[in-house]
Amino acid sequence: MRNFISTKALLPLLLLLHLQFLFLYHVCSDTPVSSAPMEKAEQEALYMVIQGFVGEGWNVSGLYPDPCGWTMIQGVSCDLFDNFWYITDINIGPVLENSLECSPDAKFTPQLFELKHLKSLSIFNCFTSTSHQPTTISSQNWDKLAKNLETLEFRSNQGLNGEIPSIFGQLTNLNSLVLVDNALTGVIPQELSNLVHIKRLVLSGNQFSGSIPPSLTTNLTELLIMDLSRNSFTGALPASFGYLTSLIKLDLSHNILNGRLPNELGKLQNLTLLDLKDNLVSHGLPQSLQNLVSLQDLLLSNNPLGGDLVSFSWENLSNLTTLDLSNTGITGSIPGTIAGLRRLRYLALDNNHLTGNVPQKLASLPWLNTLYLNGNNLTGILEFPDDFYKRMGRRFASWNNTNLCYSTVETLSVGHAPYGVQQCKHEQHVNVLSSNPNVGDGDKDQNSSIMASLGFSSSFHEFWWVVLVQEVVVFTILILML
Incomplete structure (x- = not known):
């Protein structure tokens, strides 16, 4: 006989639980706002900060009388400290459908620096107007947030200009500083080298200039991501980059950096991305780069790099998936050792001065789906099999190599011949006779x-x-x- 509780026995218990829920709901809903465990000064400071961004017409008291309780504000998070609620995160900008969006006259208010437990501040697509009075980042009072602030982000604010405040260097607990796609100018302040615990430094898409301070790369030994792309930085990369041994991603693309790549880059054993495209880097590939055993993406296109590929030990970069050396002025032949990069998916060697034959072994790379060889001085015969051309399609480019032709030793299907490359002349007559019954003598x-x-x-x-x-x-x- 199975043991069970009858439905009739459960009814009194369910009814009691329901009555208790109604009582608690009634008590909580009738609780006055003043009894919410949040300091009044903290609450008023929050309202003033939000009004500064979204406009004074924002109804704070009616819509959000309890911003850390029953009526939480989208983009605002709280946490308990000593039995009181305090603001820990503020996210302003059109991220979600009901997110707080800035008004055309958005501004910083001094009450921001009264939120002493603030851990994260993110302003997205807020300061967008360039016709109004220019908006700059406040250069004072950030030190009041130094004890707790860990994340500071300004993204897509085309109306936000001026320089990075040097006082940011006092935010010594920051682990993420992101200033992306704004209109900020000037140089990187030396004071940022004090951010010794920072993990992510992203300053891309602004109008920064000057050289990269050596102290910045000497002290930030915990840095994982550095992105200074799409600016106007000049000068050579300092040898102090070798101190960034924790670095995973380094993006310095679309600047005016020049000189040779420092040998110290070879010390970045954890690096997976090295992006320096669209600069003025020269003097070839340093041998030390072959020590980057974790590297997955090596992007150096559109640099007067020079040098050759043969003297480099490509087989050491066994994790490489993307190699872009297009328009870099490299000379010599394509080494067969590149075929040892078994994880390679994208290989661009176009618009250089490469000579010699194309290694047939490249077709054996199992994941290769893009190969650009056009615009070189390559010669000889392309002897890739038909399934290679079929797999690659237009992602295989080898035109503008005058003395390069393709072989039909393995019969090519219709439309799979390499675009822009002539069939080898010594095979043309034989192929015409065997494939076209209308070509030959008159009695054919x-x-x-x-x-x-x-x-x-x-x-x-x-x-x-x-x-x-x-x-x-x-x-x-x-x-x-x-």
Whole structure:
């Protein structure tokens, strides 16, 4: 006999729980706002900060009387400290449908620096107007947030200009400073080198200039991501980059950096991305780069790099998936050792001064889906199999190599021949005869029809055709003699 509780026995218990829920709901809903565990000064400071961004018409008291309780504000998070609620995160900008959005006259208010437990501040697409009075980041009072602030982000604020305040260097607990796609100018302040616990430094898409301070790369030994792309930084990369041994991603693309790549880059054993495209880097690939055993993406296109590929030990970069050396002025041949990069997906060597043959072994790379070789001085025969051309399609480019042709040793399907490359001349005549019955001497069609009527294919060898005619003639004479 199974043990069970009858439905009738459960009803009183369910009813009691329901009554308790109604009582708690009634008590909580009737609790006055003043009894919420949040300091009044903290609450008023929050309202003033938000009003500064979204406008004074924002109804704070009616819509959000309890911003850390029953009526939480989208983009605002709280936490308990000493039995009181305090603001820990503020996210302003059109991230979600009901996110707080800035007004055209958005501004910083001094009450921001009264939120002493603030851990994260993110302002997205807020200061967008360039016709109004320019908006700059406040240069004072950030030190009041130094004890707790860990994340500071300004993204897509085209109306936000001026320089990075040097006082940011006092935010010593920051682990993420992101200033992306704004209109900020000036140089990187030396004071940022005090952010010794920072993990992510992203300053891309602004109008910064000057050189990269060596102290910045000497002290930030815990840095994981550095992105200074799409600015106007100049000068050579300092050797102090070798101190960033924790670095995973380094993006310095789209600047005016020049000189040689420092050998110290080879010390970045954890680096997975090295992006320096669209700069003025020269003097070839340093041998030390072959020590970057974790590297997955090496992007150096559009630099006057020079040098060659043969003297580099490519097989050491066994994790490489993307190699872009297009328009870098490299010379010499394509080494077969590149075929040892078994994880390679994208290989761009176009618009250089490469010579010699194209290694057939490149077709053996199992994941390769893009290969650009166009605009070089490559010679010889492309002997890739048909399935290689079929797999690559237009993602294989080898045009503008005058002395390069393709072989049909393995018959190519219709439309799979490499675009912009001529068929090798010594194969053209043979292929024309075997593939086009309408090309040849004037009796080709007639002969083909006779042979077909006798059960022979039109590709029958000329020699055997002559033998066949002779046999027919002899056979006819014998018939007439009988």
